[in-house]
Amino acid sequence: MEITDLTPAERRVWEAFPLGEGVDFREDEDEDPVQGASWGPERTLRAEVLRALLLDGPVRDDRIAGLKVWGARITGRLDLKYGTVEHSIRLRCCHFDQAPDLYGARIVALVLNDSVLPGLTAGNLRSEGVVRITCCRIAGPVRLAGAKISSAFFANAARLGTPDDETPEEPVLQLNHAEVSTDVWAAGLVAHGQVRMNGATVGGQVNLENAELYAPGGTALHAETLTVGTDLHARGLRARGRVNVSGARIPRHLSLTGARLSHPGGQALRASSSVVGELWLRGAAPVEGVVNLRGAQVDLLHVPPEVWPGQVRLDGLGYRVLAPHLPAERRLPLLERDTDGYLPYSYEQLSTAYRTAGDDAAARTVQLAKLRRHRSTLPRYARLWGYVQDAAVGYGFRPMRAAGWLLVLLCTGTLAFALHRPPALKPSEAPGFNPFVYTLDLLLPIVDFGQQGAYAPRGWYQWLSYLLIATGWVLATTIAAGVTRSLNRQ
Known part of the structure; x- marks a missing residue:
């Protein structure tokens, strides 16, 4: 593309690119890019121009080139599929007419903060730096399956999907089998549809504090076999639909403190076969739906009795410490809610936890309750x-x-x-x-x-x-x- 083909707005961006300088088209820092479809040619950039700039734009030896734009309308599809981009991409507060395609691309960094997009395709992306969709509003799916991000992924306060379509066929955020070297930061995320992270590997923590996940009748968070380096923080999480962390490996905290989990008629929380350092549900609302912890191994289980739902699945659940420390009479009713019926192991595990805490009287109470429950399974004679x-x-x-x-x-x-x-x-x-x-x-x-x-x-x-x-x-x-x-x- 010849430089003479550029519009005045595109020329500004083209000239700023080799200098690593930014171009701000905003008239007001508080303007809403949702209205970007009405922005005129003075702040409109063609996606093909940005593609040419990123793949083969001018550079200077004494400066670090980079694409830095605020408040532009981007028309057409930004197609960088399988491309190699050696410069950072920062398109903040922008309005995209079409979903960018970065499938299989190799980039330095991608920042789309506060932008409005119909979707984002970036499966198998390779990024040397951060990928940010902070505060973005994205109506369609964000596809990052199989991506490898050498830094962190940020989706805090982003809004994905549309409220009118709470159960889309395709997950609104796809990080399945992705590899993130540091953190996945999605505090305050609002997702109208499934967030999928099954098989993902995160070197640091996953932060879903105060996130709102809506998938009524389906799976709100699908994170089977997720592996994190430290914690999964989900304090204040609001989930309508199943939260599935079955088979996950979380060495420190799985914190659902103050969370509200709702999936009536189904499993609200499935953490079967997971290995967790500490599982916290302190201050959470009573769970609406089944809690499945079959075969899970937890070092510390902090769940007040009033949080447990009417049905649980605890066969094979192992834990060392049970908190808060309460009389055995307050813990025993939970074991009678197991949908699998009488499970001797559950009573033995609870008794062992009380002995670990030094409360032998409570341990004896649990053993007595076990024998009484066993008696109810015997023939009358x-x-x-x-x-x-x-x-x-x-x-x-x-x-x-x-x-x-x-x-x-x-x-x-x-x-x-x-x-x-x-x-x-x-x-x-x-x-x-x-x-x-x-x-x-x-x-x-x-x-x-x-x-x-x-x-x-x-x-x-x-x-x-x-x-x-x-x-x-x-x-x-x-x-x-x-x-x-x-x-x-x-």
């Missing part, structure tokens, strides 16, 4: 012995309960036999009758004080003695089982 052990000694976790039963029976028998002394079998040989020792002899199946064999009660007192003997055997057996279980725990 098999539950009877469980009820006996529970009532007698709390399956060995409430040993003082047996002492209470023994004391009650001992007092009852002592009083009954004191009021009605049973006759001796051999009066001349029988030892002196002692109602307390006689009752104790009936209750203790192993110890023999010589009273039981010397006296034979009659009538209903005989039936009382049978009851004491049978009850003594039951209590002795359950106490032995409880002692054995206690020794096994130690």
Whole structure:
């Protein structure tokens, strides 16, 4: 393209390019580029001119060339597909009539802050510096699948998609299988459609604080097998649709503090098989939908009981520390909400967490709840012995309960036999009758004080003695089982 073909606006940009200087077409710094379609030729640039400038524009040895423009309307398609651009591209507050195509391009940096675009195609992009769409308004999809960005990706406060189309067929932001050397910064992002990051690798953190993701009935955040170097911050996240981080690797924090997750009738949060340092849902609203943490491994799990939904999937969930520290009675109802039914591992995991915290009493409460829940899965005839052990000694976790039963029976028998002394079998040989020792002899199946064999009660007192003997055997057996279980725990 000859220089004589340029319009006055294009000539300004052409002359500023080799000097690395910027050209500002704005009449007011606060003007809205949404109105850019009405901008006149005095601030209109043809995409073919920018393409020629970037690929083969004039340069000077003593200056660093670069494209720096504010407030221009760009007509036509900026086609840099598979091209190599050795200069930075900065097109701020601009209005694009067509979506730029940078598929497979190699660039130094791309900055489109505050611009309005119908879309952006940049799959397999290679960027030596940052890629910024900060505060951009982009109606169509932003395609960055497979991109390799040697610095950071910024989409903070960007608005993607349109409110009238909350469930577009194509994700509005595509970073699947992308590689970002430092951070993905998307705080305040508003996306009307899916944000896809599955298989992406981020060297630093992913920041989605106060982002709003709308995909009702679908997946708002698809980040399966995402790998980050430090954290995934999503404090204050608003998500209508599933948040899917299944298989993700997040070594430090997955923070959903103050978040609102809503996907009624489906999984609101899926983090199955993920490995997370700390998972935080402190201050979050009650989750609307299922929470799936099957097979996840978390070092610290900070989720208040009121945040959990009515249905969860916790099979294989492992954690070392559970916060905030609460009585076991407040944590146990969660295990009854598991859609997979009774899962012994979930009770063992909760009990282990309490022992790690040094709360042995809470750990015993969890173990008792586990046995009671297991009892409910048995046939009716098999539950009877469980009820006996529970009532007698709390399956060995409430040993003082047996002492209470023994004391009650001992007092009852002592009083009954004191009021009605049973006759001796051999009066001349029988030892002196002692109602307390006689009752104790009936209750203790192993110890023999010589009273039981010397006296034979009659009538209903005989039936009382049978009851004491049978009850003594039951209590002795359950106490032995409880002692054995206690020794096994130690």
